[in-house]
Amino acid sequence: MNAFQQKYATEIEAILSKYPADRKRSAVMPLLYIAQREGGYVTKKEMSEIAEILDITPTEVASIIGFYTLYHEKPGGKYRIQVCNDLPCALRGADEFLEKLCENVGIQVGETTEDGLVTIEGVMCLAACDKAPMFQVQTGEGIAYHEDQTLESTMALIESWKQQEKED
Amino acid sequence: MAGQKVTGHRLLLRHRDIPDIGQFDVYTGQGGFETFKKVVTSMPPDEIKQIVLDSGLRGRGGAGFPAGRKWMFVDNNNWPHYLVVNADESEPGTFKDREIMEKNPWQFFEGIMCTAFAIGANDIYIYLRGEFWQVAHQLDQQIQKLHEEKLLGENLFGTDYSLNIYTHLGAGAYICGEETALLNSMEGIMGQPRLRPPFPPAVGLYNKPTVVNNVETLANVALILEKGAQWYRSFGTEESAGTKVFSLSGKVNKPGNYELPFGATYRELIYEYGGGIVNGNKIKGIMSAGASSSVIVATDEALDTPMAYETVRNLGADLGSASIIVLDETVDMRWLVNKTIHFFKHESCGKCTPCREGNFWMQSLTERIWKGGASQNDVHLLQDVATNMQGKCLCALGEFSTMAVISSIERFSEDFKV
Numbered sequence: 001m002n003a004f005q006q007k008y009a010t011e012i013e014a015i016l017s018k019y020p021a022d023r024k025r026s027a028v029m030p031l032l033y034i035a036q037r038e039g040g041y042v043t044k045k046e047m048s049e050i051a052e053i054l055d056i057t058p059t060e061v062a063s064i065i066g067f068y069t070l071y072h073e074k075p076g077g078k079y080r081i082q083v084c085n086d087l088p089c090a091l092r093g094a095d096e097f098l099e100k101l102c103e104n105v106g107i108q109v110g111e112t113t114e115d116g117l118v119t120i121e122g123v124m125c126l127a128a129c130d131k132a133p134m135f136q137v138q139t140g141e142g143i144a145y146h147e148d149q150t151l152e153s154t155m156a157l158i159e160s161w162k163q164q165e166k167e168d
Numbered sequence: 169m170a171g172q173k174v175t176g177h178r179l180l181l182r183h184r185d186i187p188d189i190g191q192f193d194v195y196t197g198q199g200g201f202e203t204f205k206k207v208v209t210s211m212p213p214d215e216i217k218q219i220v221l222d223s224g225l226r227g228r229g230g231a232g233f234p235a236g237r238k239w240m241f242v243d244n245n246n247w248p249h250y251l252v253v254n255a256d257e258s259e260p261g262t263f264k265d266r267e268i269m270e271k272n273p274w275q276f277f278e279g280i281m282c283t284a285f286a287i288g289a290n291d292i293y294i295y296l297r298g299e300f301w302q303v304a305h306q307l308d309q310q311i312q313k314l315h316e317e318k319l320l321g322e323n324l325f326g327t328d329y330s331l332n333i334y335t336h337l338g339a340g341a342y343i344c345g346e347e348t349a350l351l352n353s354m355e356g357i358m359g360q361p362r363l364r365p366p367f368p369p370a371v372g373l374y375n376k377p378t379v380v381n382n383v384e385t386l387a388n389v390a391l392i393l394e395k396g397a398q399w400y401r402s403f404g405t406e407e408s409a410g411t412k413v414f415s416l417s418g419k420v421n422k423p424g425n426y427e428l429p430f431g432a433t434y435r436e437l438i439y440e441y442g443g444g445i446v447n448g449n450k451i452k453g454i455m456s457a458g459a460s461s462s463v464i465v466a467t468d469e470a471l472d473t474p475m476a477y478e479t480v481r482n483l484g485a486d487l488g489s490a491s492i493i494v495l496d497e498t499v500d501m502r503w504l505v506n507k508t509i510h511f512f513k514h515e516s517c518g519k520c521t522p523c524r525e526g527n528f529w530m531q532s533l534t535e536r537i538w539k540g541g542a543s544q545n546d547v548h549l550l551q552d553v554a555t556n557m558q559g560k561c562l563c564a565l566g567e568f569s570t571m572a573v574i575s576s577i578e579r580f581s582e583d584f585k586v
Contacts, residue, residue: 018334023374025356029339054356067358067517069340070298087459087507088261088417088493124342124511125260125459126299129415129491130423136299143301 004049008034012053025054028064032071037140040080041072069123070138077112077119079161080138081154085122088129097133098122100151105158117165118158177403179411180387181427183271192313195274201319203394207282209325211393216286220389222397224409229254229345229382230457230488232408232477235389241369242287243377250378251289252354252368253280253386255296255303256338256345260511261458261491264413264425265383269303272387273310279389281319281331287379290330295350298339307335342515346563347380349517360519361563382489384413404430408476408487418455418494419446428475435471438494445496453495453580456480457488459508460568462575463495484575501576501583506534512569523566526557530573537584544586551577 005012011034012027019026028050035046042065044058051058065071083101085094102109102120112119128134131147135154146157178185188194195201207216221236242249257265268276284292296304311333314320322330336354343349344359351373353359372378388410392400401409408430414437417423421443428437434454438444445451454470455461462485464470470483480487495504513527533550536542554570561567577584 018336020374023355026336026354028356029337029353032339033337056356060357063358064339064356067341068298068338071339086260086511087504090507091418091493091495091499092423123340124514125258125262127257127263127266127297129261129263129417129493130425132417142305143299145299145302 002049002052004035004046005053025056028054028056028061029068032061032065036072039075040078040140041075070143075116078117078139079158080119080121081135081158082121082123082126082138083135084124084126084128084132086125088125089132089134092129092132094133097149097151101154104151104155115165117161177411177429178427179391179403180268180272180275180384180413181425182275189275190271190273192274192310192317199394200274201278201317203390204278204281204285204319205325207285207393208327208329213286213288216282216393219397220286220392223392223400224397224404224407225385225388225392225400226408226477227382228384228412228489230259230460230486232487235381235385238369238381239283239287239379241367242379243370244288246370246377247288248291248376249287249289250373250376251280251284251287251292252347252351252373252378252380253292253294253383254345254347254350254380255294255300255383256350257300257383258297258342258345259458259460259489259491260508261417261455261493262415262489263417263491264415264489266300266303267425268383268387268413269300269307273307275390276383276387277310277314277333279386279391280333282389282393283379283381283386284331285329287377289379290332292331292333293354293373294333294335295344295354296335296337297344298337301337304335304337311335341517342511343517343563343565346565349563350380351378358517360517361565363562405474405476405478407478412475412490414475415489415491416442416494417491419449419451419496419499420444420494421446430476431474431479433472433474434466434492437475437492438471442494445494449496449498451494452497452499453501455493455495455572456483456485456490458491458493459511460564460571461485461488461493462571463501463504463579464575465579466495500538501580502534502538505573505576506531506538508572509534509569512565516565516569520561520563520566522557522560523569526553526566527569529553530569534573537586542586547577547584547586 015030031050035042047061048058051061083098134147183189217239225235226232344353348362349359368378413427426441451466454464464483509530513531516523516527518524554573
């Protein structure tokens with residue numbers, strides 16, 4: 001039993017029980033989410049550990065990470081603000097929103113603030129087209145939607161994260 | 169057209185009429201799960217499939233395939249069977265399934281549970297796009313509740329039927345809405361489409377017979393089994409029975425989901441329900457099926473066209489998932505195709521060369537055409553690349569990526585004069 005498996009034994013067992021015993025490879029996606037929980041990205045070591053648990057190769061695990069947008073191989077901000085600027089949101093001002101947000105935070109799309117707190121990304125449709133401008137915030141813990149946003153509400157949200165950091 | 173019967177009657181977005189229907193007790197107070205009990209204890213699976221076929225229920229994911237027919241294709245010589253619910257909702261402009269699962273979850277559950285019984289499945293997987301993290305969390309808790317209420321588990325209602333439901337989160341890939349890509353994703357390999365045939369009802373999840381249906385489709389099932397096929401057919405048109413949740417977005421005053429009987433017109437949806445065009449602007453075009461759609465020129469004739477599978481086709485477009493993106497006079501079609509191609513280039517899974525390469529080259533052309541420096545030859549080249557992609561890909565993504573491009577250049581040629 002490797003370190004990853006030991007650390008999350010109960011959770012991994014619960015996940016594996018969702019799939020037929022001879023199809024445990026199906027658990028690769030949920031296990032990758034667990035791996036991202038602490039650092040917000042999957043390390044090479046965790047890739048190998050997950051591969052070992054599922055009887056597949058680390059390369060096969062890496063192919064899953066590379067294929068999907070919500071898995072990360074490199075560290076980013078603690079909070080990833082993923083603004084939808086796909087067609088329907090763009091028709092309601094999402095491109096301008098994203099640009100102004102970046103300007104205010106002082107980074108470009110795809111970059112992370114110096115304190116490592118915030119990454120801003122432009123993403124494809126998030127199925128909230130009637131509530132643009134909107135974004136999701138991805139952290140190691142999961143994903144939360146923020147809809148009908150303004151620059152002010154978003155900056156206030158970022159400010160609340162900064163406060164929280166100070167308190168922690 | 170059978171017609172224009174009941175307008176504004178809601179079968180799926182019932183939380184708008186019964187605000188607390190998301191609470192288990194309120195749903196059961198409305199007779200909820202009685203149908204499931206009746207189905208498991210007294211209805212033969214073949215009868216259920218026949219009722220659903222007779223109701224005219226068609227798949228709401230976009231293809232419009234008759235649900236009952238799909239269920240009848242399930243191979244009864246190969247077991248176990250699976251039901252996989254497609255909650256990957258990723259088509260730009262589509263946001264209906266999320267509202268159904270969030271606000272009217274028990275009706276959704278009852279629908280999928282009845283369906284599982286009909287096709288002889290003991291396991292249901294709900295495949296949600298990874299972004300629906302919060303929805304999945306909510307469903308997980310509700311699945312727990314269903315176990316506590318003895319509506320899931322072993323030997324339901326004293327019969328030998330057992331049923332379990334599991335959620336499975338994707339991780340950000342539009343292609344996983346395509347049913348065979350979704351199955352691959354569930355199996356823990358890259359979400360790329362499979363060659364078809366065989367279709368999933370013959371060879372699906374883990375190589376077993378599998379029905380893959382959209383959330384909205386299945387949310388209808390319990391009501392159909394409760395009230396009957398003829399009742400369901402009293403909504404909508406002859407070929408498009410029932411109601412549809414239309415996701416309305418873009419340049420309208422009141423974007424949102426509107427559930428209307430099939431056969432309601434674009435004009436009703438956009439002007440009556442959607443409150444008309446922003447700033448009193450003139451409407452220019454309609455995308456009838458999200459970014460995958462041909463763009464319809466918003467003439468009076470188009471606006472008065474009934475929204476049904478058989479009628480939207482006359483406008484050189486498809487009803488699809490009925491995600492209606494409204495474009496007004498301020499929208500430059502060069503900008504629009506650049507946006508849609510940006511999406512498809514990002515989402516092409518890379519398996520088929522025409523789609524992978526075609527979208528790559530289309531993007532460099534649409535960028536140039538929109539941002540400047542293009543010649544008229546670039547517009548012709550774009551048309552040529554798009555036309556040459558059609559009919560050459562394993563799944564519909566490659567085909568869909570060309571729709572907005574080809575229709576825009578043809579129908580809004582003024583915008584493409586360099």
